[in-house]
Amino acid sequence: MSKSNILINQIIQMTKKNEVIYLTTDFRGFYNSGYFSDVNFFFNNLFDELKKKQITAVIPAYTYTYKGNFHLDKTKPQLGSLTKWSFEKKIFSRTSHPMFSVYISNKKKSNLLNIGKSAFGKKSIFDNLLDYKSSLVHIGRPLENGNTAIHYIENICGAFYRYHKVFPTKVFDNNIYLGNNYSVFVRKKDSKKQYVSNTIRIAKKLKEKNLVKEVGNYKALTNISVLNFSQSVDFMVDEFYKNNKIFI
Numbered sequence: 614m615s616k617s618n619i620l621i622n623q624i625i626q627m628t629k630k631n632e633v634i635y636l637t638t639d640f641r642g643f644y645n646s647g648y649f650s651d652v653n654f655f656f657n658n659l660f661d662e663l664k665k666k667q668i669t670a671v672i673p674a675y676t677y678t679y680k681g682n683f684h685l686d687k688t689k690p691q692l693g694s695l696t697k698w699s700f701e702k703k704i705f706s707r708t709s710h711p712m713f714s715v716y717i718s719n720k721k722k723s724n725l726l727n728i729g730k731s732a733f734g735k736k737s738i739f740d741n742l743l744d745y746k747s748s749l750v751h752i753g754r755p756l757e758n759g760n761t762a763i764h765y766i767e768n769i770c771g772a773f774y775r776y777h778k779v780f781p782t783k784v785f786d787n788n789i790y791l792g793n794n795y796s797v798f799v800r801k802k803d804s805k806k807q808y809v810s811n812t813i814r815i816a817k818k819l820k821e822k823n824l825v826k827e828v829g830n831y832k833a834l835t836n837i838s839v840l841n842f843s844q845s846v847d848f849m850v851d852e853f854y855k856n857n858k859i860f861i
Contacts (some may be wrong), residue, residue: 616650620837621659624752627826627839628668633725633747635715635738635762635842636670638695639754642834649759656698660718663699669719669745671738673777674707676714678782683711685786690714708738710795711782713761730795731777732764739765742842749845751838755831756816763812763860766846768798770853774808774861775800808861815859819845 614622628634649655663670674690676683685707690696696716696742699705705716706726713732717725724744729736739762742756749762767775782789793794800808819825824845829836852859 616647616654617658619791620648621655621838623752623828624659625662625666625668625793627828627837628748629666629749629750630746631668632745633669633671633742634750634839635747635753636695636750636752637673637760638693638752639834640694640752642753646833646835648835652694653698656695660700663718667719669717669725671725671742672705672716672718673697673718674699674714675712678711679780680782681712683782683784684788685709685714685784709784709786709791710738710796711784711854712780712795713738730792731768732795732797733768734777734796734798737765743846747842749840749842751836753834753836755834755836756819756825756838756840757813757831759810759812762842762845763810763815764798764848766849766853767860769846769850770857772798772853772860773857774803774806815849818859819848822848824848 672695673692674696675692676688676690678688690700699716705718706720707716708714708726708728710728710732715738725741728738730739733739748762775798777796779794779796781793782795783793825838825840827836827838
C-alpha cells in the first residue's frame with residue numbers, strides 16, 4: 614500500500630464515527646516526507662473515501678473581505694492547497710460570510726450552509742457543528758499553531774479583549790445580492806497590549822484531558838489530530854472561565 618493510501622486510511626479510521634469534520638490542514642510536511650507527489654490526485658482520492666463513508670468535510674475558505682464585494686463563486690480564498698483545490702474544482706457549496714466562509718463537501722447538510730451574519734456567534738458554522746456528530750481535524754498543522762474555533766469560545770464567553778464589529782461588505786452568489794453587515798468578534802486594538810492569539814496552553818490542556826486523538830509527528834508537520842467538537846467546546850469554555858487569558 615502506498616504512503617498516500619496509508620495516510621487516507623488513517624484519516625478515515627480516525628474520523629469514521631463523525632457526520633461532519635472541520636479541517637485545518639497544511640500538507641507540506643506530508644509532501645516533503647514523500648506521502649504523495651500530486652496533491653490534486655491525493656485530494657480526489659481522499660474526498661472519494663470521505664463520500665463513501667458519508668462524512669461531510671468543512672474546509673476553510675477565508676478571504677477576509679472586509680469591504681467592497683464578496684462573491685461566493687468568484688472570490689479566491691487566501692489559504693493553502695486544499696482550499697485552492699476546492700475553489701478550482703467548483704464542486705462544493707460555500708457559505709456566505711465574506712471574511713470567514715467555508716466549503717461544505719455535502720450539499721445535503723443544508724443546516725451547515727444556513728448560517729447567520731456572525732462569524733463566531735449564533736448560527737455561525739461553529740454553532741451549526743453542534744447539531745452533528747462532529748470533530749475538529751488537524752492534518753499537518755499542529756493544534757499548538759492555532760485553530761479558528763477558539764474565537765467561537767471567546768464569543769460564547771464574552772472575551773474582554775474582543776468586540777463585535779460589523780463590516781459593510783456586500784455578498785453575492787452568482788451575481789445575486791445576498792446582503793451585507795456581516796460581523797466578526799475582532800480583537801481590540803490596545804497601544805499597550807496586542808492580545809495575540811496563542812493556543813499552546815489550551816492544546817496542552819486538551820491533550821492532558823485526552824481529548825485529542827493524535828498520530829504522526831506534529832513537530833514534523835505530519836500529524837493527524839482529532840478532537841470531538843462538542844466535548845472540546847465544553848472543556849474550553851470551562852477553561853476560559855477559570856482563566857480568561859487562556860487563548861492569549
